[in-house]
Amino acid sequence: MSTRKKKSQESVWVVQIYEEEAVERKKFETETEAVAWAANFAREVNTKAGSDFHDLTFLDLMNRYLDEVSIKTIKHPKNVMMVKFFSNALIEGTDHKKYPIMNVNLQDLCKQDFIGFRNTRSQEVGDGTFLRDWSRFHTAMSTAAGEWGWIHRNVMKGIRIPKEPSHRCRRVSPEEELSIRDYFIVAEVKSQTKTNYNLQVAMLFQIAIETALRFSEIISLKHDEVFLDDDYLFVAGTEPNAKKTTASIRSVPLTPLAKSIFKDALSYSWDETFIFNIPHRNFHRKFRKCLIDLGINDLHFHDCRHEATTRLARIYSVLELAKVIGHADIKSLLIYYQPTINELVSKMKSATT
Numbered sequence: 001m002s003t004r005k006k007k008s009q010e011s012v013w014v015v016q017i018y019e020e021e022a023v024e025r026k027k028f029e030t031e032t033e034a035v036a037w038a039a040n041f042a043r044e045v046n047t048k049a050g051s052d053f054h055d056l057t058f059l060d061l062m063n064r065y066l067d068e069v070s071i072k073t074i075k076h077p078k079n080v081m082m083v084k085f086f087s088n089a090l091i092e093g094t095d096h097k098k099y100p101i102m103n104v105n106l107q108d109l110c111k112q113d114f115i116g117f118r119n120t121r122s123q124e125v126g127d128g129t130f131l132r133d134w135s136r137f138h139t140a141m142s143t144a145a146g147e148w149g150w151i152h153r154n155v156m157k158g159i160r161i162p163k164e165p166s167h168r169c170r171r172v173s174p175e176e177e178l179s180i181r182d183y184f185i186v187a188e189v190k191s192q193t194k195t196n197y198n199l200q201v202a203m204l205f206q207i208a209i210e211t212a213l214r215f216s217e218i219i220s221l222k223h224d225e226v227f228l229d230d231d232y233l234f235v236a237g238t239e240p241n242a243k244k245t246t247a248s249i250r251s252v253p254l255t256p257l258a259k260s261i262f263k264d265a266l267s268y269s270w271d272e273t274f275i276f277n278i279p280h281r282n283f284h285r286k287f288r289k290c291l292i293d294l295g296i297n298d299l300h301f302h303d304c305r306h307e308a309t310t311r312l313a314r315i316y317s318v319l320e321l322a323k324v325i326g327h328a329d330i331k332s333l334l335i336y337y338q339p340t341i342n343e344l345v346s347k348m349k350s351a352t353t
Contacts, residue, residue, distance in 0.1 A: 049145070050152035051106035058109055059087055059102040061150060065140035074216045077280050079136055111155045118161060127162040134161055168300070169338045172209060172307040176296055180205055183290050196268060200278040201286050203261050205304065210258035212308035212325050212336070215301055217248075219283075221275045226262050228254075233262070235326065248326040309336035310343075 012027050014034075028034040062083045070079040089098040097103065098120065101113045114137070122130050137156065144150040172180075184202035191198055204218055211218075217235050226233045231254050254262065262275070271277040284301075291299055305325075313321055313333075321337075322330050 049106065049109040049155045051109070051150060053106055053150060056106045056150065057102070058104050058106065061106065061144050062102070062140055064148070065143065069139065069143060082133060082136065106151055109151070109155065111159060114156050114159055118159065122162065127165040130162060131164060167335045168303065168306070170298060170300070170303045170306060171310060171338055172299065172304055176299065177209060179294055180290055183294060196270065197278050197282055197286065200270070200276050201283055203265050204276065204283065205301070207258055207261055208301065208304035209308050210255045211252050212305050212312060213252065214305065219274070219276055219280070222273055223266065223275060226266065226275065228259055228263055231259060250323060250326050252324055306336050306338050309333065310338055313337050
């Protein structure tokens with residue numbers, strides 16, 4: 001806020017506010033009026049996102065985000081599930097929405113709606129999961145405020161959220177690897193279904209440990225991207241592996257076991273284009289049930305990438321390993337390279353004897 005005196009005896013108080021490249025300017029005869037208007041304007045700007053659309057809700061905003069932004073990413077199926085969950089979840093034992101923010105009109109959307117979401121969601125899940133959900137909301141809000149012009153500003157800015165949690169260092173033990181694989185093989189024998197979903201889970205799990213491929217990369221592999229005669233596969237940057245970084249588009253050598261598994265998987269011809277056809281939801285549900293039945297705690301499928309990276313580090317140099325894993329930044333290898341102290345001691349003894 002600033003003042004500017006005229007040549008006459010009168011003075012004019014000029015309030016000029018800059019908000020994300022937009023400028024609001026107004027003149028007042030008295031300082032009291034200027035201060036009151038500026039305070040009220042700031043309060044409104046900091047409270048509401050504002051919108052010129054009367055009949056659009058935050059759910060409409062998120063649905064457009066799914067259709068135009070999320071669909072171009074490999075995490076689109078998870079994003080769809082997230083929005084559906086937040087839209088339909090009810091407070092236990094009631095008919096009240098657990099996340100009312102989804103139905104708030106864009107004209108009324110404010111910081112308190114997101115603060116309420118933060119307080120509820122952060123009590124239900126870990127910091128990592130919460131931050132992933134928050135990031136999707138933030139991207140959608142920023143796009144709506146910028147490119148779409150659906151809202152005047154992203155009111156999520158400035159809200160306190162948890163810090164990024166420490167990276168996981170969980171690996172898959174040899175005993176866990178064997179028991180999980182056997183669990184699904186036995187389940188496949190018992191089920192005798194044409195889908196072979198249990199067998200596919202077993203194969204996906206073992207391939208992840210042998211190659212360090214992400215789940216999304218394995219499930220998206222096509223028949224013509226696995227070259228068994230040349231002992232490697234190619235991770236492409238095309239749908240559904242959209243938005244892959246240059247480092248993620250790579251060729252990955254196959255271990256003898258990985259080659260054998262792919263040979264078996266290709267013989268089943270589950271899908272005309274892709275090697276595997278198990279739906280994401282079926283896979284994750286079966287994998288979680290397996291861990292519960294076996295009493296295996298705190299293990300995620302993505303931990304297979306930790307295990308695979310640590311094993312492959314025994315074979316490749318740092319630069320070679322970065323190429324195989326798909327990291328442009330070598331420092332990122334430290335997230336997945338998690339040797340035990342016993343393994344390091346053993347390597348020291350081997351090198352000094």
